[in-house]
Amino acid sequence: MAQARKAETAKDRAETPAIAFDSVEFAWPGSASFRIEIEELAIARGDRVALLGPSGCGKSTFLSLLCGVVTPDAGDVTILGQSLGTLGGPARDRFRGDHIGVIFQLFNLLPYATVTQNILLPLTFAPERRRRVDDPALEATQLLSALGLETALADAPARDLSVGQQQRVAVARALIGSPEIIAADEPTSALDADRRDHFLDLLFAKAEETRTTVILVTHDPSVAARFDRQIALSDVARVSRDDAGGTL
């Protein structure tokens, strides 16, 4: 099976899934209480997928594995045909920077840096994305207005923005340089219903343009409902946990 997948990869990169988990096993170092196993999961390019699960079930852990911030104890994660397990630490970091735009639930921005500086931040660490952008400042302004933010905010320090505005700046940062994948960790949980919908509209609209794969984890079924595909984490992952030892 793994053999077949590899052969496929070599044949046609574009045909490989954006994200593929294969027999992944992982436990956080130093805390034996939580353990996650993902036998198989594939997300096609251009898909918009919501991964649904209650709090503490391992959604953020899943994203950490996906982004290559942690490495599986067994099995492999393959992103855009590239096996993360074969990359060394710095190369994995670079790969993440180049191909994945990450959005957190909160605190996405360096509070002291300006909005523009925050949006351009990935370009410092992701050479491929930097190459795709001709004029970074212009690109940042265009993203701002596309996301419904006044361009006058461009030079404001990020800390002066409302939470809703900050999340949209985070989207702009995830989008700049057109990475193939956007990975978002409950990006709407700090927003009220109206702004949540607006946020998702904007995200989808921009992702559509660039055919970006979106994977978003959430505990909120109404958010998940707006996606092409919903996956319950419990369907793809086997999670064992010993709550007494939990550190949450």
Next chain:
Amino acid sequence: MTVLQLALQSLSARLSAVFLAILSIAVSVALLMSVASVRDGARSSFANTISGTDMVVGARTGGVQLMLYAVFRIGDATNNITWQSYQDIRAHPAVEWSVPLSLGDSHRGFRVLGTTQEYFERYSYRGDRALVFASGQRFDDLYDAVIGADVASALGYEIGQEIIVAHGIGAEAFREHDDKPFIVAGVLEKTGTPVDRTVHVSLEAIEAIHIDWRQGAPVPGVQITAEETRQLNLQPKAITAALVGMKSKLAVFDYQRFVNEYPEEPLTAVLPGVALQQLWRVIGLGEVALAAVAVLGAAAAPPGTATMLLATPTARRRELAILRAVGASPATVLGLLIIEAAAIALAGAILGAALHYLGLALAQPWLDEAFGLYLPITAPSWNELGLVGLIGLCGALVGLLPAVRAYRMSLADGIAVRN
């Protein structure tokens, strides 16, 4: 944005905490440099206690001992030099000038020195500084006295003040030459040398007050009044030591041998510079202790402050999580933290040096006047630079501790900070 820009921006976002950390390192550095400067100043003030004198001659004794009693007025001479011997050693063809010193009496704890008027010309210190009169002039009359700056200020003496000289020194000085009082004729400016603590009178005056004394006590039944004494031959029979200037420095060692081998009487001649160095080596132990205390204080300050001030783990963790998410490697993140710590340390060291030199410039005249401690403003020595660098490094390392903690947490955090 480059990593360097990021670091600086992050620092400026925490300006007040960063400034306090910089200040704490600066204070350490300034403290250290000041201690070094005071130490060097003390050493050179000490080495410059007497200059322009090529040779100090006394009865046979150790060089340090001779310097102690002849120049520093500490302790006593075990023996005197007879007047005849003095005539012989000053008559040596290599001698350009000589000034006799006669010690043994005191006035309220200050030593009384019998000497010649030439003393005020020949005694110099700190290079070529000569003695300067704050008021009055040299002793002229037999019963004139010239007092040092400390004597004047400690006892509140001015020109015209009557002085009674006591026989002997310290606890022995209970018998007074109260029949022959002196009058203060001159007050010297502060020099920072033992001159400040000395009462100067003429050699003849020493003879005069002892004219009716034998073996440290007045001869019973004999009383010669101050006025009667003026008529007598007051040439001393002995002196304690002599300062000698040579015509040529080259003759110094020949002359030293001549004095040390003087057949009539066992004598010692020392080069003041050499003896002062030996003496400083003894005192230098205290110097090391002082420096050690300073280094400890300096090294202890930055850890305390910097750790407290820069530990804002949550905000830092979020910051680092963002950088990791956008593709920064752990090495880059660590580099960023190191740049920050180094920038703080560097700024601290520079500010510290600036504080030191500013303080030095402000305190210099006052220290010179009040303590005779002259601190030259010089570029820091390599030694000092090394120490300053060490403190900066300590500061940087200590500043790095909370940073590394935040860094390790961010590694353990996974993609997002857990809240």
